[in-house]
Amino acid sequence: MSRDTPSLFPGTLELIVLQLLSAEPTNGYDLSLRIQAISRDVLNVNAGSLYPALYRLEHKGLITAEWTQTAAGRRAKTYSLTSRGRRQLVEQRESWQRFAGALVAILRVS
Amino acid sequence: MIRRLWLRIRGIVHPGASERDMQDEMRQHLDRATERLMARGLSPREARAAAAREFGNLGAIQEEARDARGPWSRFVSELGQNIRYGLRVLAKKPSFTIVAVLTLALGVGANTAIFSIVNAVLLRPLPYRDPHGLVRIFFNEPGVGLRDIRFSQPELADLEQRADVFEAVSPIFEGSEIVSGAGQPERVEGLNSSFSYFSMLGVTPQLGRLFDSQDFVPGFAPKLVISDALWRRAYGADPNVVGRTIRLDSDPYTIIGVLPRGFRHPGPTVSGDVEAFGAGGFTGEPFPAPLRGKRILVNGIGRLKPGLTLARAQERLTAMAAQLRRDFPGDYPPQTRWTIEIQPLQDTLVGSVRPMLLVLLGAVILIVFIVSLNIANLLLARASGRQQEMAVRLSLGASRGRLVRQLLTESMLLSLIGGVAGVAMAVGTLQLMLRFVPGSVPRLNEVSIDWVVLAFALLISILTGLVFGLAPAFHSANAALSAGLREGGRGSGYGTKTGRLRDGLIVSELAFAVILMVGAGLLLRTLRELLTENPGFNPTQVVAASIELPNPNDPKTDPYRDIPRRAILDREVLRRMKAIPGVELAGLTSALPSTNTNPNAVGGIVNEGFAIEDRPAQSSQDLRAERIRISPDYFPVLRATLLRGRAFTEDDADGKPLVAIIDESTAHKYWPTSDPLGRRVRFGRDATLPWTTIVGVVKDIKSDGLDIDGVPHIYVSLYQDNGRRLSVVLRTSLPATVLEPQIRRGILSVDPGLPIFNVASMNAVLDRSLATRRFSAELVGGFAGLAALVSAIGIYGLLAYLAGQRRREIGIRMALGARREDILRMFLRKGVALAGVGLVAGLVVSASTASVMASLLYGVRPHDPAVFLIVPLLLFAITVFASYVPARRATEVDLISALREA
Numbered sequence A: 001m002s003r004d005t006p007s008l009f010p011g012t013l014e015l016i017v018l019q020l021l022s023a024e025p026t027n028g029y030d031l032s033l034r035i036q037a038i039s040r041d042v043l044n045v046n047a048g049s050l051y052p053a054l055y056r057l058e059h060k061g062l063i064t065a066e067w068t069q070t071a072a073g074r075r076a077k078t079y080s081l082t083s084r085g086r087r088q089l090v091e092q093r094e095s096w097q098r099f100a101g102a103l104v105a106i107l108r109v110s
Numbered sequence B: 001m002i003r004r005l006w007l008r009i010r011g012i013v014h015p016g017a018s019e020r021d022m023q024d025e026m027r028q029h030l031d032r033a034t035e036r037l038m039a040r041g042l043s044p045r046e047a048r049a050a051a052a053r054e055f056g057n058l059g060a061i062q063e064e065a066r067d068a069r070g071p072w073s074r075f076v077s078e079l080g081q082n083i084r085y086g087l088r089v090l091a092k093k094p095s096f097t098i099v100a101v102l103t104l105a106l107g108v109g110a111n112t113a114i115f116s117i118v119n120a121v122l123l124r125p126l127p128y129r130d131p132h133g134l135v136r137i138f139f140n141e142p143g144v145g146l147r148d149i150r151f152s153q154p155e156l157a158d159l160e161q162r163a164d165v166f167e168a169v170s171p172i173f174e175g176s177e178i179v180s181g182a183g184q185p186e187r188v189e190g191l192n193s194s195f196s197y198f199s200m201l202g203v204t205p206q207l208g209r210l211f212d213s214q215d216f217v218p219g220f221a222p223k224l225v226i227s228d229a230l231w232r233r234a235y236g237a238d239p240n241v242v243g244r245t246i247r248l249d250s251d252p253y254t255i256i257g258v259l260p261r262g263f264r265h266p267g268p269t270v271s272g273d274v275e276a277f278g279a280g281g282f283t284g285e286p287f288p289a290p291l292r293g294k295r296i297l298v299n300g301i302g303r304l305k306p307g308l309t310l311a312r313a314q315e316r317l318t319a320m321a322a323q324l325r326r327d328f329p330g331d332y333p334p335q336t337r338w339t340i341e342i343q344p345l346q347d348t349l350v351g352s353v354r355p356m357l358l359v360l361l362g363a364v365i366l367i368v369f370i371v372s373l374n375i376a377n378l379l380l381a382r383a384s385g386r387q388q389e390m391a392v393r394l395s396l397g398a399s400r401g402r403l404v405r406q407l408l409t410e411s412m413l414l415s416l417i418g419g420v421a422g423v424a425m426a427v428g429t430l431q432l433m434l435r436f437v438p439g440s441v442p443r444l445n446e447v448s449i450d451w452v453v454l455a456f457a458l459l460i461s462i463l464t465g466l467v468f469g470l471a472p473a474f475h476s477a478n479a480a481l482s483a484g485l486r487e488g489g490r491g492s493g494y495g496t497k498t499g500r501l502r503d504g505l506i507v508s509e510l511a512f513a514v515i516l517m518v519g520a521g522l523l524l525r526t527l528r529e530l531l532t533e534n535p536g537f538n539p540t541q542v543v544a545a546s547i548e549l550p551n552p553n554d555p556k557t558d559p560y561r562d563i564p565r566r567a568i569l570d571r572e573v574l575r576r577m578k579a580i581p582g583v584e585l586a587g588l589t590s591a592l593p594s595t596n597t598n599p600n601a602v603g604g605i606v607n608e609g610f611a612i613e614d615r616p617a618q619s620s621q622d623l624r625a626e627r628i629r630i631s632p633d634y635f636p637v638l639r640a641t642l643l644r645g646r647a648f649t650e651d652d653a654d655g656k657p658l659v660a661i662i663d664e665s666t667a668h669k670y671w672p673t674s675d676p677l678g679r680r681v682r683f684g685r686d687a688t689l690p691w692t693t694i695v696g697v698v699k700d701i702k703s704d705g706l707d708i709d710g711v712p713h714i715y716v717s718l719y720q721d722n723g724r725r726l727s728v729v730l731r732t733s734l735p736a737t738v739l740e741p742q743i744r745r746g747i748l749s750v751d752p753g754l755p756i757f758n759v760a761s762m763n764a765v766l767d768r769s770l771a772t773r774r775f776s777a778e779l780v781g782g783f784a785g786l787a788a789l790v791s792a793i794g795i796y797g798l799l800a801y802l803a804g805q806r807r808r809e810i811g812i813r814m815a816l817g818a819r820r821e822d823i824l825r826m827f828l829r830k831g832v833a834l835a836g837v838g839l840v841a842g843l844v845v846s847a848s849t850a851s852v853m854a855s856l857l858y859g860v861r862p863h864d865p866a867v868f869l870i871v872p873l874l875l876f877a878i879t880v881f882a883s884y885v886p887a888r889r890a891t892e893v894d895l896i897s898a899l900r901e902a
Helices: A012-023 A028-038 A047-060 A083-109 B002-013 B015-039 B044-055 B058-068 B071-092 B094-123 B153-162 B197-201 B228-235 B310-327 B345-385 B387-395 B400-434 B451-483 B496-531 B563-578 B634-638 B664-670 B736-750 B762-769 B771-805 B807-815 B820-856 B865-891 B895-901
Strands: A063-069 A075-081 B134-140 B166-170 B173-180 B186-193 B223-226 B245-248 B251-258 B274-279 B295-297 B300-304 B339-344 B542-548 B583-589 B606-612 B624-630 B642-645 B658-663 B680-683 B692-698 B713-717 B725-732 B756-761
Touching (some): A012 A047, A012 A063, A012 A075, A012 A083, A028 B015, A047 B015, A047 B044, A075 B015, B015 B058, B015 B071, B044 B058, B071 B400, B094 B345, B094 B400, B094 B451, B134 B345, B153 B310, B166 B197, B223 B228, B228 B274, B310 B339, B345 B451, B345 B496, B345 B820, B387 B451, B400 B451, B451 B496, B496 B865, B542 B736, B563 B725, B583 B634, B634 B725, B725 B736, B762 B771, B771 B807, B771 B820, B820 B865
Parallel strands (some): B223 B251, B624 B713, B658 B692
Antiparallel strands (some): A063 A075, B134 B339, B166 B300, B173 B186, B173 B245, B583 B725, B606 B624, B606 B680, B680 B692
């Protein structure tokens, strides 16, 4: 669906969500803005495809959601990391770093 | 963790919540994105569109989001949508929906009704305390081919004390009692048992108390328990009835209790429900001294000790019987191999109607499947019209699985609506339908629509929904995938895949119809066989009525205590009957033909051993015949054929030499090579009894039922040997209804205390004996007719559809020179091919399963060639006709317009 952007590796979006939520609990809309801001031009994620990822994480019990009032006075569904989610983030971050390091090394050699 | 659990529970209990959450969340996202874009200067419309673009395909994302929550949550959230959408689709095509719902309602309704009978009669446990412990006890002599013989008081005591098997045992004597007092004497159904009868069944009275061990007396206790019905009828539901005196067969009894409303005796009765329950000890007057060889007790029932299995109990009884045979060789001759057998009480009660009910259930299930195959065909035809709709939905983000689920939901909705309508129909008409079920089917009063029946109706609805929904659902989802948007749904023709599917549906429909028709054919042939069966007499212009003599416990008060006294009554009754104007001849018998008299009932038919003079005593053990007592004019009244010798005369009376007439079966069985005339036989085992001389041979009369052959009978003179149950037979040209008042008046003038019942023409008596067979044959026959009609409609519908689809092709063929006959033949060939495959498949299945019906057939083999020839020919003719009409129409295609359409 997002034709002009590199497609994400499977599980990447989930990792990004976990990482961003570990900083502070936030809602879906703000999360999508943040992803766009941080990874502008490289990862052009369809805003909508964030939601299935969120529900998947919630279903797995890595994050949890709650309806809260935002600073602007709106009702918004705010997601935060569970302790399991926190452990999962540490694991995945390590394995991604190992993977990325190896990939970079291979690409540099050839 | 707890929160997660809570969310999940909420998702299950309240499926809308998570769906609403998602909708809210995404709407807010879009709102905020729109606001942001508007802040950058876009118009509201542009901003809304840009935000939507940025968000992506909303439908597809929501689908994915539902998937992300796990299959259950997705299913639940989707279901509501599917149902709403499905209802809209059904409402849009009301004619299709109404036809489908009505046919399904008929199918499910018939299933519900038949199953409610099966459930009440066969499946539901008997309505007594711990019903699985109740057994019927049989005493058998397999060595001489005898089953359910009588037993003696010492044998009863062995069961109670020695066997270590039973908690309680009771013999059951059923019979009529004459309740006298106010007004006309009334005949009620009575029963005598042991004092443990009620505690064995676990009954609580609604008034007073029931029998227990404190009531024990060796003879009959002068106490009585009455049914709710008798209490209401005879005593106006008087709450002070306990303690009052009631006269039964002129003996006074004190009423000690009234049974609860629904109580019924678990066993066969002479006619109707038992209303008077007595009890006795069976060891003192009027019973003979308790000798082992004095076998007077009948119909043993018992309750197994708790925890004892049927197999274990049977082992112990078999062992005990073996021991008894060794201990008392005089009472148990070794060649008889006397033994004791137990069977679950429920099996013995309903075993006889089980095959009939299962065949009926099979028939209605077949019908509902035939109907649903037809609906599957309708849905398939409709599916091609919905290809475009499916393609659009696919492109909007629906997955293939989603489409299949959507279509299945539609089918399920259809079948469930049909199911609810069917159950409503069954509930509304159940009482009416039960009136057509023959009264000989036991436990009919227990038939009701309970949750088991409802569960069955639901299961049948779901199954039919799957049968007619699955194929079209997968088919359309696949077709939509391949067709895509471009084709616009105007299918170019009859694709091979769809074609094969629809052909398969028609073929299986026809095969089911064949099975049903073969079953119906066999049952109807059996019925016809029985209706044309020669009963050995001429039943037309014969009217019958039954009488029962009272049987008081004190012989001194009994006006009919011995044979001569009873013979006086018999002669007097005959004299009065002959005096009725319009009666040509009158006879008396102890056993009216085909009334299925319970051979163990006191009186009626006596099935007992006899000895033949000059034959070794050893072999005389296995000589058995049913003894029927008749008056001299009995054979002339029935127009039975006396083959040899003479009939009885008025001179064959008490004090004269005893005489007997045997039927052909007896003659063939016991005198296969010699002349029985003049031979002498002796009834019973008592060697001091006098001999009876055979004076005649009569053609077989079907005394035990039209479907029972070859039972040997010995007729004896009523003036020399008589009992208390009598039937009058009159040869007359007047109908029974006209004669009834005069018959009653005549008999009551002899003794105003005699009850008269079952006044009917002999033809009606025979007809009643066939009621169960007639009912099942006609019902299955009706189902078979319906099946043939429905499958003809199926073939018709398929070919009509094909003709419509292939208009263009036909036009081209005809433009290229094909004649109308060629087109006609093309379509006919299609119909004939389908019919042929379906017929062959159905015949193969029928042939391999017909033997399950063997026990329901009489005079017809399960593979009756006529049935197996006529059914396919008939169905073939029907399908050819059903194919001809649409084929004919196909040839009437207007060439120009058909080609122009292209």
